[in-house]
Amino acid sequence: MSRPSAGSTTSVRNGQRPAANAAALVERGHELVQLADAIGSAERRGSFVLVEGPAGIGKTSLLAAAAAMAGESGRRVLPARGMELERQFSFGLVRQLFELTLVAAGGRRREELLSGAAGAAAAVLGSTGDQQAVLGDFAVLNGLFWLTANLCQDQPLVLLVDDLHWADRGSLRFLNYLLPRLEELRVVVVGAARQHEPGAEQHLLDLLTESPACMLLRPGALSQAGAAAVLSQEFGTAADRPFLAACHTATGGNPLLLRAMGRVAAADGLTPTADSIGLLPRLGVEALGTRIESRMKQLPPASAGLARAVALLGTDTPLELAAALAGLTDEQAATAVRQLEQIQLLRPQEEGLEFAHPLVRTAIYEQIPADERIAGHAAAARLLAERGADVERVATHLLRVPVTGDQQTVAVLRLAGDRALHRGSPDTALAYLRRCLEEPLDQATRLAVLGTAGMVANGVDLGVAERHLSEAMRVATDPHERARLAYGLGRVLYYLVRYDDARQVCVDALQWVPPEDIDLCRRLQAGLVSLGVAVFRHPELPARVDALRRLDPHPSVGGRMLDAVIACYDGTANDPAAVARAERALGDGLLVDQAPGDTAVVCGWWALVAADHDGVMASMDSAVARAHQTGSFYSLAASLTWRGLGWLHRGDIGEAVSDLRRSVEAAVTAQIEIARLFSGPWLADALIEQGDLDGAEEIMRWVDVPEPQPPGSWYLGLYSRAQLLRARGRHQAALAAALAAGANFAGLGGINPAFMPWRSEVALCLHAVGDGAQAVRYAEEELELARRWGAPRALGRALRVAGLVRGHRAGLELLSDAVDVLAGSPARLEHAKALIDLGAALRRAGRRADAKGRLSSGLELAEHCGAAATLIRHAEVELHATGEITHLPQPPGTGMLTPSENRVARLAASGLSNRDIAQQLFVTVKTVELHLGNTYRKLGVSGREQLVPLLSEPS
Numbered sequence: 001m002s003r004p005s006a007g008s009t010t011s012v013r014n015g016q017r018p019a020a021n022a023a024a025l026v027e028r029g030h031e032l033v034q035l036a037d038a039i040g041s042a043e044r045r046g047s048f049v050l051v052e053g054p055a056g057i058g059k060t061s062l063l064a065a066a067a068a069m070a071g072e073s074g075r076r077v078l079p080a081r082g083m084e085l086e087r088q089f090s091f092g093l094v095r096q097l098f099e100l101t102l103v104a105a106g107g108r109r110r111e112e113l114l115s116g117a118a119g120a121a122a123a124v125l126g127s128t129g130d131q132q133a134v135l136g137d138f139a140v141l142n143g144l145f146w147l148t149a150n151l152c153q154d155q156p157l158v159l160l161v162d163d164l165h166w167a168d169r170g171s172l173r174f175l176n177y178l179l180p181r182l183e184e185l186r187v188v189v190v191g192a193a194r195q196h197e198p199g200a201e202q203h204l205l206d207l208l209t210e211s212p213a214c215m216l217l218r219p220g221a222l223s224q225a226g227a228a229a230v231l232s233q234e235f236g237t238a239a240d241r242p243f244l245a246a247c248h249t250a251t252g253g254n255p256l257l258l259r260a261m262g263r264v265a266a267a268d269g270l271t272p273t274a275d276s277i278g279l280l281p282r283l284g285v286e287a288l289g290t291r292i293e294s295r296m297k298q299l300p301p302a303s304a305g306l307a308r309a310v311a312l313l314g315t316d317t318p319l320e321l322a323a324a325l326a327g328l329t330d331e332q333a334a335t336a337v338r339q340l341e342q343i344q345l346l347r348p349q350e351e352g353l354e355f356a357h358p359l360v361r362t363a364i365y366e367q368i369p370a371d372e373r374i375a376g377h378a379a380a381a382r383l384l385a386e387r388g389a390d391v392e393r394v395a396t397h398l399l400r401v402p403v404t405g406d407q408q409t410v411a412v413l414r415l416a417g418d419r420a421l422h423r424g425s426p427d428t429a430l431a432y433l434r435r436c437l438e439e440p441l442d443q444a445t446r447l448a449v450l451g452t453a454g455m456v457a458n459g460v461d462l463g464v465a466e467r468h469l470s471e472a473m474r475v476a477t478d479p480h481e482r483a484r485l486a487y488g489l490g491r492v493l494y495y496l497v498r499y500d501d502a503r504q505v506c507v508d509a510l511q512w513v514p515p516e517d518i519d520l521c522r523r524l525q526a527g528l529v530s531l532g533v534a535v536f537r538h539p540e541l542p543a544r545v546d547a548l549r550r551l552d553p554h555p556s557v558g559g560r561m562l563d564a565v566i567a568c569y570d571g572t573a574n575d576p577a578a579v580a581r582a583e584r585a586l587g588d589g590l591l592v593d594q595a596p597g598d599t600a601v602v603c604g605w606w607a608l609v610a611a612d613h614d615g616v617m618a619s620m621d622s623a624v625a626r627a628h629q630t631g632s633f634y635s636l637a638a639s640l641t642w643r644g645l646g647w648l649h650r651g652d653i654g655e656a657v658s659d660l661r662r663s664v665e666a667a668v669t670a671q672i673e674i675a676r677l678f679s680g681p682w683l684a685d686a687l688i689e690q691g692d693l694d695g696a697e698e699i700m701r702w703v704d705v706p707e708p709q710p711p712g713s714w715y716l717g718l719y720s721r722a723q724l725l726r727a728r729g730r731h732q733a734a735l736a737a738a739l740a741a742g743a744n745f746a747g748l749g750g751i752n753p754a755f756m757p758w759r760s761e762v763a764l765c766l767h768a769v770g771d772g773a774q775a776v777r778y779a780e781e782e783l784e785l786a787r788r789w790g791a792p793r794a795l796g797r798a799l800r801v802a803g804l805v806r807g808h809r810a811g812l813e814l815l816s817d818a819v820d821v822l823a824g825s826p827a828r829l830e831h832a833k834a835l836i837d838l839g840a841a842l843r844r845a846g847r848r849a850d851a852k853g854r855l856s857s858g859l860e861l862a863e864h865c866g867a868a869a870t871l872i873r874h875a876e877v878e879l880h881a882t883g884e885i886t887h888l889p890q891p892p893g894t895g896m897l898t899p900s901e902n903r904v905a906r907l908a909a910s911g912l913s914n915r916d917i918a919q920q921l922f923v924t925v926k927t928v929e930l931h932l933g934n935t936y937r938k939l940g941v942s943g944r945e946q947l948v949p950l951l952s953e954p955s
Contacts, residue, residue, distance in 0.1 A: 025061055026255065027226040031217045035066045038188050038215065042075055042156035046182035048175075049215045050164075050208060051192040055359050056256025057219050059192035063160050066190045070158040075188075076151075077158045082166030084362070085314045087199065088432070089396050090425030091124045093171035094144060097159055099125055101151070116919040118146035120629070124170075124423045136632030137170070137459075138666065140424030141177040146919060148178065149185055156186040163358060164205065165197035170425040172204035176669055179213050184926035203671065221253030230255060231272060234262030239272030246277045256357060263344075264291060289363035295343055296364065302328055303336040307345060311365040312376040316352035321387070325380055377401050385412070392416045392428070399435050410439050414449065417456075427460045434464070447475045455488055458495075459634060459670070465492045479512035483520060486512070490527045494599075495674060499531055503538055522551075522558035529565040530599045533572065537712065537748050545569055553584060560584075560591040564604030571607040572750040574789055582607040586616075592623050597635030605642040609649055610754035612791045612826055617646050624659075628922035633670035637663045641679040647899075648686050649793055651829025651865040655899055656686040664699070676703045681716040688723050689829065691868030696724050715744035715756060722761050726768070735765035753782045754794035760801040767805045775805040792825035800834045803841070812841050819854070832861035836871065840878045848882040855879040864896060896938045904931040905939075909947040 025032070031051065038047045049066075051059045063079075070077045080096035083089075102110055102125055114122055120143025123135045135143075151157055164172070175189065182189065193205060208214055222230065227248040231239045239247070251257035261280070270276040296304050309326040310317050323333035337353070340346035344356050345364075355361040368376065381397035395416035398409055413436040420429035433453040441449065450472035457465035469489040476482045486509030493502035506527045513521045525548055532541040548566060553559060567582035585591055585604045595601055601623070608616035620643035627636035644659035660683035667675030680703035687696040705717040718741035725734035742758040745751075753759060759782035766775035779802040786798035796818045803814030815838040822831035835858030842851035859875040897905065900921075907917045914928045921928075936942060939950055 025058065025065060026229045027222055028058060028062060028065075028219055031062055031219055032065060034215060034217060035062065035190065036069055038190070039066060039069050039073060039075060039158060042158065042186050042188045044186075046152075046185040046187040046189075047215060048179050048182055048189045048208070048211075048213060049191070049217060051190070051217045051219065052195055052209065053219050054254070055194060056254045056357070057221070058255050059194075059219070060162055060357070062217070062219070063162050063190055063192055066158065067160055070188075075156045075158045077160060079160040080162070081315060082161070082163040082168075082171075083314045084166045084358075084365075085312075085400075086393075086396055087166055087168055088399055088428050089168055089392055090420040090423045090428035091140075091168065091170040091174070093161060093164075093167045094124060094174050097161070098144075098147065098151075102126075113147060113150045115150070116146060116916075117628070117922065118143050118150055120144075121147040134421050135424045135630055136627070136635060137173065137424045137426065137670070138627060138633045138636045139630050140170075141174050142628055142922065144174050145178055145181060148187060149925075152186040156188070159187065159189045161189065161191040164191050164193035164208075165200040167201070168425070169201050169204065169427045170423070172201050172208075173669060176204060176207050176211075179208060179211055180665075181924055182213065184924055204669075207669065222248075222255060222258065223253065224248050226255075227251075227253060227258055230258045231262045234259060234266050235272050237272065240274050242274040243272045243277055243280075246280060250280065256359070260291070289359075289366070292345070292360060292363040293367050295345065296367065299339065299343075300336075302326070302332045303339045306333060306336040307340055307364055308368055308372075308376070310346065310353050310355070311361050311368065312373070312380055315354050315358075315361065316349065318352045319348070321383070322353055325376070325383055374401055378404075381412075391419055392432075395432050395435075399431065403438050403440070405440050410436055410441065410445070413439075417452070421456065426456045430456045430460050430464065437468075443475060447472055447481070450475060451485060451488075454485070454492075458488065458492055459632060462492055462496050466496060480514055480517065483509040483512040483517075483524070487520065487523050487527065490524070491599075494527070494531060503528060503531055518554050519556035519558035522554060522556065522562040526558065526561035526565045526600050529562070529569055530603060532748065533565055533568045533603055542749075557591060557594045560586070561595065561598070561600035564591065564600040564607075567607040568603035569749075571610055572745075572748065572752050572755050574752040574785055576788070576790055578607050579611045579613065582611075583613075583615075586619055589619065589622060592619055593626070596623060596626055596631055597638035602638050602642050606645075606755070609642065609646050610752065610789075610791060610794070612649065612793050614826075617643070617650075620646060625922065633666045634672055637666040637670070637672055637675055637679065640666070641675070641682065644679065644686065645682050648682060648689070650826045651832070651861075652899055653686055653690050653829065653866040657683065657690060658900075660686055664702070676717070677713055678716060681720040684720040685723060688720075688727055689868060690866060691870060693724065693727055696720070696727075700724060709740065709744055712744060712748045715741045715748075715750070715758075718744055719756050719758055719761065722758075722765070726761070726765055731765045731768040735762060735769070738762045738765060751785060752789055752794075753786050753798060754789050754791050757782060757794065757797055759785075760798060763801050763805050772805065776802070779805050792821050793827035793830050796822035796825070796827060796830050796834055800830070800837055804837060807841075812838070812845060815841055828861055829865040829867060832858045832865060832867065833871065834858075835861065836875045836878065839875070843878055843882050852879065852882045852884050855882065856884070897935060898931075901931045901935045901938075904928055905935045905947055906951050908932060908944050909951050 035049060038049050041047065051062050053059055067077050067079065078097045078101060080093045082093055086092045102113060105113060120135055120139045122143070123140055124144065148157070161167070161175070175191070178189065196202065209216055224244060228239060228244050231244065231247060247258060247261055251261055265276070265280060270279055296307065299307070305326040306322055306328060309322040313322055313325060319333055319337065323330065326333070328336065337346065337348055341348065345360055347354055347356055365373070377397040377400040381394050381401065384394045384397070391412060394412055398413060413432045417429040417432040417436070420426070420432060430453060433449055433456065436449050437446070437453065450468050454465050454469035454472055457468060466489065469485055469492060473482050473485045473489065476485060486505050490502045490505045490509070493505060506524045509524050510521065513524065529541070529545060529548070532538065545566060548562060553563065563581050563585035567578040567585060570578035570581065582604045586601070586608070591601055591604070605616055605620060620639060623639040624636070624643060627639050640659045640663035644656045644663060647656035647659060660679055663679040664675060664683055666672070667679060680699055684696040684699045684703070687693070687699065700717070700721060703717050703720070705714050705721060709718065718737050722734045722737035722741060725737060738758050738761040741756065742762065745756055745758060750756065759778045763775040763779040763782070766778065779798070783798040783802045786795040789795070799814050799818035799821060803811040803818060806814060815834065818834040819831070819838050822834050825831065835854045839851045839854030839858060842854060855875055855878050859872065859879060862871050862875060903921060904917055907920065912920070914925050914932070917928045918925045935947070939947070941947060941950070
């Protein structure tokens with residue numbers, strides 16, 4: 001049998017976990033106060049406390065003190081610990097936290113805990129048979145979040161997570177996902193980690209420590225007074241000042257080393273006086289290992305063997321398992337445990353055997369000769385397999401065993417990789433598959449493992465993905481198989497910014513595809529076109545696209561992909577026919593369902609968003625919902641990015657900021673670098689429209705547009721920079737950025753202002769610096785292009801900017817045309833701007849009565865969109881200049897609600913609770929409460945029951 005998880009709560013509640021070591025809590029008053037405050041506040045709000053510091057500084061003792069506080073205050077405590085040997089065990093730390101709790105819950109309670117969105121957590125904590133669909137990493141994390149939320153409903157919850165520097169990547173991603181959502185849960189997370197530990201997932205640890213929501217505690221070295229208190233506990237008497245100073249210097253004030261030095265000195269009969277200074281053991285971490293080695297040599301073989309077995313198997317190992325690995329009888333094992341406990345190397349716990357400190361385990365493990373260590377891990381793997389342990393636990397030992405040539409090893413590693421994928425942990429799956437590739441494999445098996453590893457690595461490590469897929473293509477002898485692999489390799493090379501290589505791979509692969517495989521052929525062709533859409537326009541691409549346009553439509557996924565990317569290609573080139581092609585690609589939802597987050601899907605969305613298409617938001621809503629339920633961080637980030645753009649074009653600025661912030665958060669967590677090209681700039685644009693220039697500045701620092709810019713790809717970042725500089729009043733710098741954006745966009749053949757209106761941005765900058773003639777020229781160029789495209793938002797903006805820079809009567813006519821074009825369109829913010837600019841122009845022309853109506857309507861619409869205070873103030877000043885002292889607020893009505901408020905209100909009116917609404921819409925309960933509060937205020941009601949008659953019309 002496998003060892004039980006460390007997630008049991010019994011030992012904490014019954015007081016059986018050892019109390020915090022008193023020596024380790026000396027001079028820790030500040031930390032204890034902070035922990036007590038966090039735990040005491042758990043009824044009202046959650047929090048995250050991370051204790052960070054070197055080995056021996058007292059982190060684990062502070063966690064033990066937190067456990068005692070939590071138990072005394074009636075909180076439920078779930079402990080877990082990262083383990084050096086289990087860094088590749090998918091969601092190992094999370095499983096320690098929750099597995100036994102679910103087992104103990106029983107059937108009905110387990111169903112309640114895993115109800116709704118929490119059901120996805122079963123992929124990690126429940127059975128994961130081969131028939132289960134693979135869930136994306138995001139879907140799993142969202143399920144774990146809702147499981148946590150369900151667990152704290154009846155009682156505040158304290159999650160204790162020690163040794164986070166040894167935690168697996170999936171568990172650290174969960175903590176990063178949980179951290180910003182803790183405030184509304186009755187959950188306190190108390191973690192401990194060493195700084196810059198070799199092999200740690202430092203990127204994910206840094207995300208925790210750098211978050212404003214994380215309270216970081218860094219206990220320092222003890223003062224001489226603190227050292228004196230520790231040593232007095234060991235010697236039973238006060239130490240002389242010179243002796244104390246020598247001990248303090250030798251240990252650097254580290255509590256663990258002080259305690260160990262004092263214990264060794266006391267055992268050797270030293271008195272804590274100046275005369276004994278020369279006899280003091282020189283003690284540091286290395287010397288601690290030497291002392292442990294000395295103790296091990298003095299032990300009987302059975303006791304030393306048991307200690308080594310526990311070091312090989314890891315903390316919380318059941319005694320019977322360690323005894324079996326050491327080859328001991330039950331009686332011999334019991335005697336060995338007593339001896340190891342007496343010399344303070346081992347301490348038995350309810351969960352299993354545990355070393356007195358992780359440094360003890362490390363020292364014993366490293367003292368095992370290399371050949372014995374390898375043999376021990378091999379024996380542990382066999383033993384665990386025989387006892388029906390989780391296949392991943394077996395595989396963690398096989399990772400430390402060199403090539404065996406044993407096909408059973410291959411089978412276990414492949415099965416472990418499959419299991420990790422089902423648990424939403426592709427990085428762990430990749431580790432097992434890469435180890436599998438070290439074994440001698442027949443050609444068919446090697447090809448299968450290489451292909452799987454390459455596809456899995458696509459979301460983990462693109463360099464590794466490229467190597468595995470390239471090798472798979474060399475191994476493959478069937479041209480059709482090589483073409484399928486080439487499709488995956490082309491996408492990887494695209495994300496590695498190796499555009500020439502990506503293009504060549506796709507071109508070569510097209511020669512290998514049999515004519516009957518139309519789907520694969522068109523996927524490869526779509527890949528070639530998508531390069532030209534986003535980042536790299538090869539000279540032969542226009543002729544290729546001309547030929548592809550003439551192909552008959554094909555209903556396969558590949559056929560729809562090709563339609564979608566050609567639609568975007570043609571859309572950027574300002575061809576209105578692109579809209580019908582994008583509708584054909586995305587119309588029935590098949591492409592969104594079968595290729596979530598794919599470049600082709602977002603290409604189709606982009607063309608439709610640029611066209612102000614009525615149905616595109618529903619398509620993106622569906623994709624976001626799917627990503628929450630079953631998807632990955634990549635599919636979620638892509639869906640949120642383009643939906644955020646859709647909200648921004650419609651003038652729902654708050655919705656845009658929300659979606660784009662979440663997409664950036666997902667990209668940062670999963671290290672999706674391509675998000676810097678799209679979601680980052682669009683978030684900056686939304687923040688500028690909201691008036692948050694500092695926030696836009698911050699996100700642009702993350703975008704980090706390179707200098708000089710490579711051809712293509714950075715046009716959106718340059719355009720956002722131009723807008724931000726103009727908003728700051730730096731018009732010359734903004735002009736340079738806008739011109740650079742236009743040149744970058746033109747490098748991809750882009751001219752359509754609906755995708756990026758850089759010409760009107762240039763016109764506004766030129767107008768601001770007094771170059772009216774040039775401003776008019778750029779504005780009229782954009783207006784001509786926008787008329788050809790025909791979408792209201794792009795045309796309305798072009799008309800508005802042309803009217804502003806031209807001025808006089810011609811300008812008034814253009815502004816009036818802008819208002820007419822935008823009236824009734826979904827582009828409400830652009831409509832508001834046109835109304836305000838027209839009203840201001842009418843006021844300057846002396847037509848005050850006409851101006852009032854335009855300014856009042858524009859002001860109300862701008863306020864509803866959540867526009868920047870500068871736009872609101874501009875409208876108010878102009879309105880005041882007409883003689884209007886105040887503007888009448890819009891009467892209560894559902895038209896005042898944002899799309900999110902409307903959705904939440906309708907679900908609330910249907911009788912759903914806030915929690916049910918949160919799970920259905922994949923938001924937090926706090927977000928639901930916020931939307932409902934805004935809805936009640938806007939509609940002038942006080943509760944759910946009053947919403948029903950107001951929301952009776954169809955949504």
